[in-house]
Amino acid sequence: MNLTQDLELFPGHRVTQMLFKEVKNAAELRQSAVEGKISGALINPTMLVDPLQVLVAANKAVHLQTIGKMKTRSLYSEIIFNLSPTNNISEAFKRFGISDGDESVMVVVVHKKDEVQLLSDVTARVDGRQVPAEDVSSLSDSAKIKKLYKVAPQEDKCGTLLDAVICRMATKDVM
Amino acid sequence: MAVPEFLQTAELLKQGAEARVYRAEFLGKPAIVKERFPKRYRHPTLDEKLTHRRTTQEVRSILRCRRAGICAPVVYFVDYTSHCIFLEEIIGSSTVRDHIASAQQSDSGTEQKLQQLAERVGQILARMHDEDVIHGDLTTSNMLLRHSQKDGEPELVLIDFGLSYISALPEDKGVDLYVLEKAFLSTHPNTEALFEKLLKSYAASSKKSSAVIKKLDEVRLRGRKRSMVG
Numbered sequence: 454m455n456l457t458q459d460l461e462l463f464p465g466h467r468v469t470q471m472l473f474k475e476v477k478n479a480a481e482l483r484q485s486a487v488e489g490k491i492s493g494a495l496i497n498p499t500m501l502v503d504p505l506q507v508l509v510a511a512n513k514a515v516h517l518q519t520i521g522k523m524k525t526r527s528l529y530s531e532i533i534f535n536l537s538p539t540n541n542i543s544e545a546f547k548r549f550g551i552s553d554g555d556e557s558v559m560v561v562v563v564h565k566k567d568e569v570q571l572l573s574d575v576t577a578r579v580d581g582r583q584v585p586a587e588d589v590s591s592l593s594d595s596a597k598i599k600k601l602y603k604v605a606p607q608e609d610k611c612g613t614l615l616d617a618v619i620c621r622m623a624t625k626d627v628m
Numbered sequence: 629m630a631v632p633e634f635l636q637t638a639e640l641l642k643q644g645a646e647a648r649v650y651r652a653e654f655l656g657k658p659a660i661v662k663e664r665f666p667k668r669y670r671h672p673t674l675d676e677k678l679t680h681r682r683t684t685q686e687v688r689s690i691l692r693c694r695r696a697g698i699c700a701p702v703v704y705f706v707d708y709t710s711h712c713i714f715l716e717e718i719i720g721s722s723t724v725r726d727h728i729a730s731a732q733q734s735d736s737g738t739e740q741k742l743q744q745l746a747e748r749v750g751q752i753l754a755r756m757h758d759e760d761v762i763h764g765d766l767t768t769s770n771m772l773l774r775h776s777q778k779d780g781e782p783e784l785v786l787i788d789f790g791l792s793y794i795s796a797l798p799e800d801k802g803v804d805l806y807v808l809e810k811a812f813l814s815t816h817p818n819t820e821a822l823f824e825k826l827l828k829s830y831a832a833s834s835k836k837s838s839a840v841i842k843k844l845d846e847v848r849l850r851g852r853k854r855s856m857v858g
């Protein structure tokens with residue numbers, strides 16, 4: 454159910470995505486994340502089109518951490534910031550982070566190959582049902598995503614919504 | 629330095645004067661990496677500035693085109709320290725250049741197909757200019773044809789926006805077309821009529837084409853005068 458991908462640019466680093474439904478303790482999870490007690494990014498899955506969107510954000514976060522140019526305080530907040538089309542940090546958290554009443558959560562962990570303990574630590578904290586991370590597409594709210602990323606109908610002609618979203622994320626610092 | 633090490637394992641597709649183009653897997657997807665390397669003969673600070681500008685212009689124009697529904701590769705990641713752009717690989721594509729060349733080789737039934745292609749190129753460039761994107765390096769190598777499995781019509785994808793910029797001036801658009809005309813006619817012999825088709829289709833597709841074609845005529849005349857003097 455976990456979805457793991459190596460970051461080719463950073464040998465040894467990999468990203469694991471874990472999706473939970475019927476979550477009962479979103480408020481508690483959010484609080485722990487704020488206090489830095491969870492080593493993972495907690496993302497609102499309705500704002501995700503596909504796991505690739507998370508990978509693009511995570512790769513960029515690790516890159517900026519490596520060169521000391523992160524815009525936020527931690528790798529996990531940087532991942533959430535990178536998902537957003539704007540440079541407003543609190544806006545990014547509002548849209549892409551989780552809120553207290555949320556019933557589904559995507560947890561994203563950046564780890565080394567042998568750090569599997571990190572993953573079970575996170576799973577143990579979530580009071581919910583884990584489903585395959587690939588299922589995130591069935592939770593996405595396309596209308597909200599299109600509006601936030603300002604994707605116009607004519608863009609359909611040259612690709613998918615995922616393409617449109619990824620392009621904006623990857624280029625937002627020079628727009 | 630993660631990216632340079634990564635590129636050592638990637639497949640080099642093209643070594644150009646300004647950039648190297650690689651093929652590699654990135655985030656599990658087939659990708660193209662375009663690396664702009666330092667030019668030793670330029671002053672380091674100036675070189676850094678120019679290279680940075682090309683990298684940002686390239687990604688800006690790709691996004692501007694895509695927003696308008698003009699196909700260009702998806703940008704996955706940009707590293708402004710090593711000046712690398714990670715792009716979607718247009719799978720199963722060929723350049724318009726190779727396409728025209730092989731069509732000219734085979735003798736029958738390709739004339740009409742080539743005319744359709746020229747018309748489509750004209751339409752897409754008209755739309756690009758209507759968005760005020762000046763490509764800056766229009767050649768038939770910088771246009772790809774994506775052969776999708778579905779319906780027969782291949783899709784035109786524009787690439788290589790490193791010299792692009794934003795301008796609404798008919799002069800800039802006219803020069804853009806002039807650059808293409810020069811490249812087109814010298815790469816593909818005996819294609820004057822085909823290029824005329826392209827321009828006709830451009831003129832019919834753009835709302836602002838008459839001023840652009842007028843400028844193109846002026847630039848051609850200037851070009852001719854210069855070559856008579858020089």
Ligand SMILES: Nc1ncnc2c1ncn2[C@@H]1O[C@H](COP(=O)(O)OP(=O)(O)OP(=O)(O)O)[C@@H](O)[C@H]1O
Binds near residue numbers: 715
């Ligand atoms: N996204 C892509 N998908 C598939 N093939 C590509 C892609 N981008 C580039 N190529 C191939 O690589 C070739 C060179 O790419 P590109 O034109 O971007 O670089 P370049 O000509 O070296 O750049 P410059 O003109 O700035 O020196 C293209 O002609 C094409 O065959």
Ligand SMILES: [Mg+2]
Binds near residue numbers: 769770788
């Ligand atoms: Mg080129």
